[in-house]
Amino acid sequence: METMGRHVISELWGCDFDKLNDMDFIEKTFVNAALKSGAEVREVAFHKFAPQGVSGVVIISESHLTIHSFPEHGYASIDVYTCGELNPNVAAEYIAEALNAQTRENIELPRGMGPVQVNQSKVTAQ
Template sequence: MKALGRHILAEIYDCDPNVLNDRDLIEEIMVKAALEAGAEVREVAFHKFSPQGVSGVVVISESHLTVHTWPELGYAAVDVFTCGDKVNPWDACNYIAEKFKANHMTASEVKRGVFEKPVKVVNF
């Protein structure tokens, strides 16, 4: 059974708070993570919160990478969703955890777009 995409949900802990609070550095890491995984970057949007924290998205041809950081907790929530066989989302997650100087990451993979039987469309 083939899935349309793979979605990694990563909980990244014990990170360097200075990295997690640096909007420009987070953007650079997320873009490089997409490229390291073999993705084609399309658009990028990041925001620095006051007094701390960064959220952002890297839109790739194959789907997206997102991040939200809590520097005060040394924690980052990261999603990497890729479609097709060209990009390995685990490569991006591992790269991000390394660059965030994380001591711990838990992650799970969800298969997206798995059709086991014909889909019946219901109009509402």
């Protein structure tokens, strides 16, 4: 059976505090990441926490992109799940670059295939 989807879980460290704490910047980044990957954006919802942090989701026809940011730690938890021919790594890499992530660890899970086989990559900025 072919995969129903690809799910990238991205751990981003060493991100820019101000970007992680800017809801408008994150929302635009996520919408642009979805569009860059070829996705069709359906709905967008983001929330700014006090004193800092942003959580949000971009619903795409092909599934979703999510973030939970922790500016005080320079950390962002990202999920990009796509169905069909879209490559979730395109959006994940776009987001990592936009947030100036110094270290990123991506785990890719095929969804809907039965037993999970994990593909993992780690990149540290030089």
